[in-house]
Amino acid sequence: MRPDDLIMVSVDDHLVEPPDMFENAPAKYRDQMPKVVRKDDGADVWVFNGAEIPNIGLNAVAGRPKEEYGIEPTAFDEMRPGCWDVAERVKDMDAGGVLGSMCFPSFPGFSARLFAAADDKDMALAVLRSYNDWHVDEWCGSAPGRFIPMGLPVLWDAELAAAEVRRLAEKGVHSLTFTENPYTLGFPSFHSDHWDPLWTALTDTETVLSIHLGSSGQLAFTAPDAPMDVLITLQPMNICTAAADLLWSRIPKQFPDLKIALSEGGTGWIPYFLDRIDRTYDMHHLWTGQDFGDLMPSDVFRRHFLTCFISDPVGVQMRDLIGIDNISWECDYPHSDSSWPFAPEELAEVSVDVSDEDLDKISYQNAMRWYSYDPFAHLPKEEATVGALRAKAAGHDVEIRSYDKGRFEINRQGVDLGTITRKATA
């Protein structure tokens, strides 16, 4: 398929929360809502619950030269506006040929653990609901049909978490961001029955548990002097830990309708993983006691898990071993792994041998089905292609440039600073 003819829905992008997002928060908690404070050195930080959170836009480097990919933006003017301004985001999506996008949070953490850490749980719940309302009504609401809405979880209370899922479902939300491993965040594990009210609410409302890599609070650490490349290489591979933990947990047996997405998890490792779980079952279930009835673990995996990739020639080649109905494309805007604005060309390149039918499933149809998302209720299909969106965005500036204002932090670990070329401000 030609890049222009693709329809592209991304199941994993990121938004940087804008400073004014809590303006509509309940009056009672207005003063306790997270707020952005500009420091004397020009840096912007979120302040909440007595703490300063400096990573306002972790790895939000879209539009920058690669030499700056290791540099963390510390203020809004060090980021491309599309990171945090939804009108600009939609223009960037148009220019990148992206019809639809699901946006994970930034400063609260992927599973909103920042809010879970507050002592005043009533206040924390008000903040979280305010965030979710803003996400649905303001961010997604400003461009109907262009976003897959997603809720933050009430991590500290499974009943409240279930109630929030049901409240959000009434607003059309079918995705909940969650952690790879609640145990490592200090909560009961996937093997406990603690979360059953949440799993029940998710299945009742056809809401997908969207698990983003890096959400366990644990990094793929090898040694303190290991270069950053080790971490970058391993980070996406470690979501297989969550996949194994969930697959062998009680969830597939007790909640056969629960859908799970392994966000930013890649796909090339899945065929090996499926072979591994089937072999593990064959060799060991007689003493471990696992029982999937007539199914093999690989069947169970395909019933429950959506996988996705940014650019993964191996996964595309092995799509039949993964399951063509279990693969989605993602953009990962505005992080450094993203190929925005050239994702359509990259996807077309790795898919030259893929039938249009298979490619349509990967690029948008699986995302629509899993997330109960229908962009065509708002936009005719012929206006949703890469070519049509890009034509609409003609003139929108996507030039690569430095956003360095001189207050960057180097996101380094064992990296020789001398190898970093600092660019003059554009």
Place this chain on the structure above:
Amino acid sequence: MRPDDLIMVSVDDHLVEPPDMFENAPAKYRDQMPKVVRKDDGADVWVFNGAEIPNIGLNAVAGRPKEEYGIEPTAFDEMRPGCWDVAERVKDMDAGGVLGSMCFPSFPGFSARLFAAADDKDMALAVLRSYNDWHVDEWCGSAPGRFIPMGLPVLWDAELAAAEVRRLAEKGVHSLTFTENPYTLGFPSFHSDHWDPLWTALTDTETVLSIHLGSSGQLAFTAPDAPMDVLITLQPMNICTAAADLLWSRIPKQFPDLKIALSEGGTGWIPYFLDRIDRTYDMHHLWTGQDFGDLMPSDVFRRHFLTCFISDPVGVQMRDLIGIDNISWECDYPHSDSSWPFAPEELAEVSVDVSDEDLDKISYQNAMRWYSYDPFAHLPKEEATVGALRAKAAGHDVEIRSYDKGRFEINRQGVDLGTITRKATA
């Protein structure tokens, strides 16, 4: 290829150390050598340096029914004799069609960390050398051409480690077992120059650094209540952590001739890993400072790493993306993942579409080249095939039976004991 026509050399098996192995140790340290003590309950334990090591044959379950795979043998008579008796081992190899075998240690740990923990380092060195001499002279020496000899490393001193590698090379040894991560065992990491004398000795003597999965001292732990299946699934996948750590370390740049084997690491994940490291390099090397000159990281991987599999249909299918010269078969006798004595049939089954040329590389030629191993100096090729070896072993008993003497420990983690069927003693 028909199973009978295969020639099979296994680059990963395990020996259980027999009680009499230190009989030829230096007189000075005779009393301090590890020794086997039989407990009142009939269990056998190794005693060394004031400690009792109960896992004499970790997971040595060959020949048992699958219901007993989760049960740890605690005495020599609870194991198939081929685990610890080399004459019986060779018969088991014949019956399984296995020409050659490289045997990792059991009670000292994969990188002999037990010996490294002793306060008296002179004594520890004497023990380690005595072990290595026994391994080469007695275990391998009893059946010339049937084993790839392997040394244990002097983990606590890089200069002594280098000297031992050179000493062993004089005895024909071209393999050194080592840890996935020295840092997690309390030693300097792969990123330090601490190990340079060892790397130099390995390259000088064409000795392969054989890194067995599970040798980092860290398990793939998710939660205390996670079922054992999670650990079993993830254990072989986690060697990619070591692969990434080594690939991005100074070793490939400073020691371009060093050869590394990822023992029991599987192969199906390698194509994805190679794509991932190349993409990481492309996206990030401008700020991380990695520099491989004219090579891509995947080229560097193929220059340094031998991979292997027990049964891996995905890896076999993707062999061209891995590198046909970088793949070896392994048997993993006597552990539960092994398909002994039916490995030839299993390998033939996953290789139906593989050319004889490729299959010969996988089943024995790559192992011979990497480990400077030449079985045909001792045995004509026509007597080395699966069919010829099995004919020789006609009548050798390979029947599956219970070795349960009633003192087993259940190797459990979150497993319902009620699901374990204990068998009557055979």
